[in-house]
Amino acid sequence: MVMIRILSLAALAAILINPCLAGQSEPLDAIGLKIDTPVTVDGVLDEKPWSRALEANDLVAVPVDRRDPSRIQTSVKILFDENFLYLGFECRDLRPDSLFAQTTARDGDIRGDDAVFALLEAADDEDDYYFFGTNVLGAALDGRIGKNGQGFDLRWDGTWRNACRRTDRGWTAELAIDLRSLRFEPGKDRTVYIALARIVPRLDRSFWSEPLDPAFRMSEIKRLNAVPLIQSESRGELSAFALSQVEEGGSGSFSAGIDAGHVFSRSFRGRAVLNPDFLTATPDFERVNMTRYEPCLPERRPYFAGTGSLESEFLPLFYSKRIGDIWGSVRVSGGARGWEFFGMSAFSKRDSALDLDPAFYAVGRLQRSWADAGSIGFTAANRLQDGLNTGTAGLSGALRFNPALSLSGQAALSYGPDGPNSYAFALRPSYDTETFHLDVAYLQIGERFGDQANAVAFIKDDNRRELRTGLIQRIPLKSRTLKTLSIDAQGGIAWGMNGTIRSWDASGGLNLELVRKFTIGLHHIRDYKLFEKDFRNRITRIDVDFNRAERWQSVGLSVTFGRNFDSSFDLFELRKSLLITRDLTFEYDLQRLKLRRDAVAEDYGFRQTFIHVLRLNHRFNRTTAIDIFIQSNSGIKKTSAQIYLILKLGGPLGTVTAGFLQGNAPFGVKGTQGATFLVKLAPSL
Numbered sequence: 001m002v003m004i005r006i007l008s009l010a011a012l013a014a015i016l017i018n019p020c021l022a023g024q025s026e027p028l029d030a031i032g033l034k035i036d037t038p039v040t041v042d043g044v045l046d047e048k049p050w051s052r053a054l055e056a057n058d059l060v061a062v063p064v065d066r067r068d069p070s071r072i073q074t075s076v077k078i079l080f081d082e083n084f085l086y087l088g089f090e091c092r093d094l095r096p097d098s099l100f101a102q103t104t105a106r107d108g109d110i111r112g113d114d115a116v117f118a119l120l121e122a123a124d125d126e127d128d129y130y131f132f133g134t135n136v137l138g139a140a141l142d143g144r145i146g147k148n149g150q151g152f153d154l155r156w157d158g159t160w161r162n163a164c165r166r167t168d169r170g171w172t173a174e175l176a177i178d179l180r181s182l183r184f185e186p187g188k189d190r191t192v193y194i195a196l197a198r199i200v201p202r203l204d205r206s207f208w209s210e211p212l213d214p215a216f217r218m219s220e221i222k223r224l225n226a227v228p229l230i231q232s233e234s235r236g237e238l239s240a241f242a243l244s245q246v247e248e249g250g251s252g253s254f255s256a257g258i259d260a261g262h263v264f265s266r267s268f269r270g271r272a273v274l275n276p277d278f279l280t281a282t283p284d285f286e287r288v289n290m291t292r293y294e295p296c297l298p299e300r301r302p303y304f305a306g307t308g309s310l311e312s313e314f315l316p317l318f319y320s321k322r323i324g325d326i327w328g329s330v331r332v333s334g335g336a337r338g339w340e341f342f343g344m345s346a347f348s349k350r351d352s353a354l355d356l357d358p359a360f361y362a363v364g365r366l367q368r369s370w371a372d373a374g375s376i377g378f379t380a381a382n383r384l385q386d387g388l389n390t391g392t393a394g395l396s397g398a399l400r401f402n403p404a405l406s407l408s409g410q411a412a413l414s415y416g417p418d419g420p421n422s423y424a425f426a427l428r429p430s431y432d433t434e435t436f437h438l439d440v441a442y443l444q445i446g447e448r449f450g451d452q453a454n455a456v457a458f459i460k461d462d463n464r465r466e467l468r469t470g471l472i473q474r475i476p477l478k479s480r481t482l483k484t485l486s487i488d489a490q491g492g493i494a495w496g497m498n499g500t501i502r503s504w505d506a507s508g509g510l511n512l513e514l515v516r517k518f519t520i521g522l523h524h525i526r527d528y529k530l531f532e533k534d535f536r537n538r539i540t541r542i543d544v545d546f547n548r549a550e551r552w553q554s555v556g557l558s559v560t561f562g563r564n565f566d567s568s569f570d571l572f573e574l575r576k577s578l579l580i581t582r583d584l585t586f587e588y589d590l591q592r593l594k595l596r597r598d599a600v601a602e603d604y605g606f607r608q609t610f611i612h613v614l615r616l617n618h619r620f621n622r623t624t625a626i627d628i629f630i631q632s633n634s635g636i637k638k639t640s641a642q643i644y645l646i647l648k649l650g651g652p653l654g655t656v657t658a659g660f661l662q663g664n665a666p667f668g669v670k671g672t673q674g675a676t677f678l679v680k681l682a683p684s685l
Helices: 002-017 048-052 449-453 599-604
Strands: 032-034 072-080 084-093 115-121 128-135 140-146 160-167 170-178 190-199 225-229 235-247 252-265 268-274 326-334 339-348 360-370 374-385 388-400 405-416 419-432 436-445 464-476 482-495 501-514 518-530 534-546 554-564 567-581 584-595 608-619 624-633 638-648 655-662 676-682
Touching: 032 225, 048 072, 072 190, 084 115, 084 190, 115 170, 128 160, 128 170, 140 160, 388 449, 405 449, 419 449
Parallel strands: 032 072
Antiparallel strands: 072 084, 084 170, 115 128, 115 190, 128 140, 160 170, 190 225, 235 252, 235 676, 252 268, 268 326, 326 339, 339 360, 360 374, 374 388, 388 405, 405 419, 419 436, 436 464, 464 482, 482 501, 501 518, 518 534, 534 554, 554 567, 567 584, 584 608, 608 624, 624 638, 638 655, 655 676
């Protein structure tokens, strides 16, 4: 055990000090690579600057139904010099022989072709966006469109060049846009606001309602991504905050902190915080939990965003929400040539509510990826509290035999002061095509694995051996009203390490996608679970969604009913996201749970629960915005609210925030916070 810990800490130390590896999640301010000599625009991304540039894939708008990277992969890199912005797209496709394009004319309609688009905002234009597009044949399309989705104008011609090439893995596109045609001053630091898109005609929806659909839906673009083009590669940023608050019935308090970041090179960056502000972070959204397990909640504190385990891991060996408020933290990331790493250490404050002493946390992750062959990664996380170490370490990997067949797996250990190491491993072969998916997975988790790992990780349950399988079949429908029918079936069985059957489940469902953006789903599940007694559950769910594939302008309704843990129930859900104007967004979620017989409900004194979550954001102009968040959970009599007025002064003055808070508390806990007023000053350099 001692040797394993030494090896784990040695690996973590190597991760933290190695300056030649690349970060897993790059900030937008680091993705543009400055070059001194222009590149040749020939559609071949083989010049040295392209190999040095980092991927900017987060800028590419990907529809929900195309987010499985085994089907379609799009990589984009950004270069710039004094006058030009260069975009390099690598559009991979499992079926390169299916690439389609028929438009060759300048400013022709390429929306039905395999194509890529860039949407930019000019330096001093508050009214219009400017777009540039090209298809696999190299046809060029540019123009401008009003930010309200009106005023589509193809008569505007920008100064730019483009070239495309077919490859054995898909196709590539290279764009060089003269920023002077968008009224940017040459040779100076500047910020470009940009969004990117790729059209795959055989996969993207066929019903278009806007001029740039399906590349962009103007009614759903809240704002573009800011990409600073900085002349100096090595740079730092320092910001601080001072926060004063007064709570109803109590005295005022004051806090302050520092946030410092530095980009040492293209392949290495670091960040350090001292007493960061988590008070003004968005709270966890309340929701109905129909299981007897702890829910896995998304991280909403900006500093910890993107620090969790890799999404491909069966066992999340690091869960940032295990760390409460902190006195300080240091994190580093960087990398190159297929290597990626991330490392972080943090020192937490005492948690009086949970009676937890301060602790020191450390986490490191190292991964090596090969474009078509797969990847292998190592993750380690540790908590040092009261002189005792508790944590996890493990390997994860994926191997791709051909475009359809792959194998992924993970092996991990957990350790702690109360017992010997415990082990877990998982293995999953899968077969994927554009219309079919099949996987079989085996998972084994030792008896005490979760007890030790959950000091830093998220392990829902342990002491189990589990065998699962899943199948999805997508059937294209040649109809004026029906687009796709999806059939899915899943099942699994789990045993305790002593051979006792602990659970089994079997489920099936249908999803029918209509041409006019409606989706109708029907799913049914039957399962068995062993807790203090045997429970046999049956659940049926009906979903109706409009515009589900889009972030904004979507509405969803769900009705779920059945029997769960000796309770007959029905659950109604409403989800609504609207972009009312370009600067005004509205989100609302409603859940109503009605229990007809439930011992748990009787314990808490309720049989019906209403959960409301509302969020409203309005940007008055580039410097002023208001953010409103209100939620309530009648089951625990919880009501919380956050209202912030944000003023961005710019330059060293930073931002000023005035806010009102009440009832803030962790998920599933009734808040006791009284009405609180605060003012936060955040200057930056």
